[in-house]
Amino acid sequence: xxxxxxxxxxxxxxxxxxxxxxxxxxxxxxxxxxxxxxxxxxxxxxxxxxxxxxxxxxxxxxxxxxxxxxxxxxxxxxxxxxxxxxxxxxxxxxxxxxxxxxxxxxxxxxxxxxxxxxxxxxxxxxxxxxxxxxxxxxxxxxxxxxxxxxxxxxxxxxxxxxxxxxxxxxxxxxxxxxxxxxxxxxxxxxxxxxxxxxxxxxxxxxxxxxxxxxxxxxxxxxxxxxxxxxxxxxxxxxxxxxxxxxxxxxxxx
Amino acid sequence: xxxxxxxxxxxxxxxxxxxxxxxxxxxxxxxxxxxxxxxxxxxxxxxxxxxxxxxxxxxxxxxxxxxxxxxxxxxxxxxxxxxxxxxxxxxxxxxxxxxxxxxxxxxxxxxxxxxxxxxxxxxxxxxxxxxxxxxxxxxxxxxxxxxxxxxxxxxxxxxxxxxxxxxxxxxxxxxxxxxxxxxxxxxxxxxxxxxxxxxxxxxxxxxxxxxxxxxxxxxxxxxxxxxxxxxxxxxxxxxxxxxxxxxxxxxxxxxxxxxxxx
Numbered sequence: 099x100x101x102x103x104x105x106x107x108x109x110x111x112x113x114x115x116x117x118x119x120x121x122x123x124x125x126x127x128x129x130x131x132x133x134x135x136x137x138x139x140x141x142x143x144x145x146x147x148x149x150x151x152x153x154x155x156x157x158x159x160x161x162x163x164x165x166x167x168x169x170x171x172x173x174x175x176x177x178x179x180x181x182x183x184x185x186x187x188x189x190x191x192x193x194x195x196x197x198x199x200x201x202x203x204x205x206x207x208x209x210x211x212x213x214x215x216x217x218x219x220x221x222x223x224x225x226x227x228x229x230x231x232x233x234x235x236x237x238x239x240x241x242x243x244x245x246x247x248x249x250x251x252x253x254x255x256x257x258x259x260x261x262x263x264x265x266x267x268x269x270x271x272x273x274x275x276x277x278x279x280x281x282x283x284x285x286x287x288x289x290x291x292x293x294x295x296x297x298x299x300x301x302x303x304x305x306x307x308x309x310x311x312x313x314x315x316x317x318x319x320x321x322x323x324x325x326x327x328x329x330x331x332x333x334x335x336x337x338x339x340x341x342x343x344x345x346x347x348x349x350x351x
Numbered sequence: 352x353x354x355x356x357x358x359x360x361x362x363x364x365x366x367x368x369x370x371x372x373x374x375x376x377x378x379x380x381x382x383x384x385x386x387x388x389x390x391x392x393x394x395x396x397x398x399x400x401x402x403x404x405x406x407x408x409x410x411x412x413x414x415x416x417x418x419x420x421x422x423x424x425x426x427x428x429x430x431x432x433x434x435x436x437x438x439x440x441x442x443x444x445x446x447x448x449x450x451x452x453x454x455x456x457x458x459x460x461x462x463x464x465x466x467x468x469x470x471x472x473x474x475x476x477x478x479x480x481x482x483x484x485x486x487x488x489x490x491x492x493x494x495x496x497x498x499x500x501x502x503x504x505x506x507x508x509x510x511x512x513x514x515x516x517x518x519x520x521x522x523x524x525x526x527x528x529x530x531x532x533x534x535x536x537x538x539x540x541x542x543x544x545x546x547x548x549x550x551x552x553x554x555x556x557x558x559x560x561x562x563x564x565x566x567x568x569x570x571x572x573x574x575x576x577x578x579x580x581x582x583x584x585x586x587x588x589x590x591x592x593x594x595x596x597x598x599x600x601x602x603x604x605x606x607x608x609x610x611x612x613x
Binding site for chain 1: 409446458508
């Protein structure tokens with residue numbers, strides 16, 4: 099049932115789209131029909147596969163970099179009041195930097211290869227991960243930490259047993275949001291500094307007014323985004339079994 | 352009493368006021384002693400400073416004046432010498448019931464397997480049999496308190512501070528838990544300092560009862576409970592029980608905190 103509903107929505111949208119295109123007689127340069135988009139995907143299959151692979155590589159590596167930096171930053175910010183005051187404004191600045199401005203700079207600094215794209219993806223994903231984990235670390239119950247202190251738990255033991263696990267649900271929220279942003283970051287990076295990848299394909303098709311092909315790439319990108327989000331959600335399910343048992347019980351009440 | 356287990360002498364606590372407020376005298380000159388293997392209760396209304404006193408005895412708060420000493424731990428820091436069970440069960444949702452109860456053992460160096468084995472031996476007595484591998488969210492309120500109590504028992508301390516462990520339970524569950532606690536304490540004879548706002552509960556469970564009144568917190572009365580052990584709920588109908596209750600409740604009824612007048 100939970101799979102049928104979104105599929106049903108997709109079907110409704112596709113039917114409405116196809117109907118609109120057929121009835122309004124709009125040019126296929128402006129809005130191709132779903133059928134044309136589908137056909138273009140099939141026709142471009144090989145091209146899409148190789149470029150998807152390029153984009154996916156950048157997404158995975160950039161995302162992992164963001165996870166490492168995000169987690170470490172969150173731990174540092176949480177560790178002391180001064181660290182929090184020192185780093186939080188810069189955390190926010192990292193998110194305020196407009197991508198179109200910074201992307202060409204990355205290319206300028208590191209060249210026309212994978213690195214600027216990775217930096218862009220990492221930058222875009224870093225903020226939601228770090229912020230959510232900082233919030234998550236704050237949810238650890240100080241009374242529980244006191245109980246552990248009476249059992250002579252060291253600071254590291256308290257962090258490992260009580261603060262880190264408490265932070266995971268919110269951290270995973272950040273990881274899911276970042277997964278959605280990662281694809282965006284990858285596309286942006288390719289627009290500015292690449293001659294391969296799905297983002298690059300969009301620009302190439304755009305310059306040739308091949309709208310159906312463009313939309314085909316967008317469909318593939320969306321699918322990748324959904325798949326990534328789903329993957330992170332799946333990992334969360336496996337990593338936090340206790341959390342989902344609790345939420346299921348709450349919902350039953 | 353010969354060499355008490357816990358000695359609290361002249362303890363007072365002043366909380367410094369915030370920028371706009373005055374200093375608050377939470378505790379004023381508290382003296383109390385507990386002997387080895389005794390079960391002692393402190394009865395007092397909310398806000399009288401019981402929990403502040405507990406935090407000081409557990410070493411989580413520094414007293415403004417006075418000393419706290421625990422026999423057998425002289426020269427050691429207070430924090431870590433005394434077991435503490437706060438009002439909320441504070442079980443870790445991300446660990447199984449078995450891992451939660453055995454955490455004290457793991458922190459003292461046992462391997463996870465050895466700790467689990469040792470804790471498992473108590474599961475029947477603590478009414479948790481069959482729930483070893485469940486999550487805490489799957490336990491009832493009474494079970495969670497028993498799990499928290501087992502965790503406290505296995506924390507490696509010979510003096511335990513229990514802060515209103517049954518306060519959040521409904522009356523029937525509370526009665527059952529009181530009988531159960533009497534049995535468990537009778538079997539293991541730890542030294543226990545117990546906080547409650549329920550005078551009946553204090554008389555039922557304890558060898559001695561201190562009555563605390565608040566604002567500032569202080570001991571108003573100390574009473575030895577000379578009722579035979581092992582005790583059961585039936586003792587609540589004894590005339591002597593009622594006499595104790597009259598004596599203990601008097602300072603509480605006249606305290607402005609209890610009457611809600613402040």
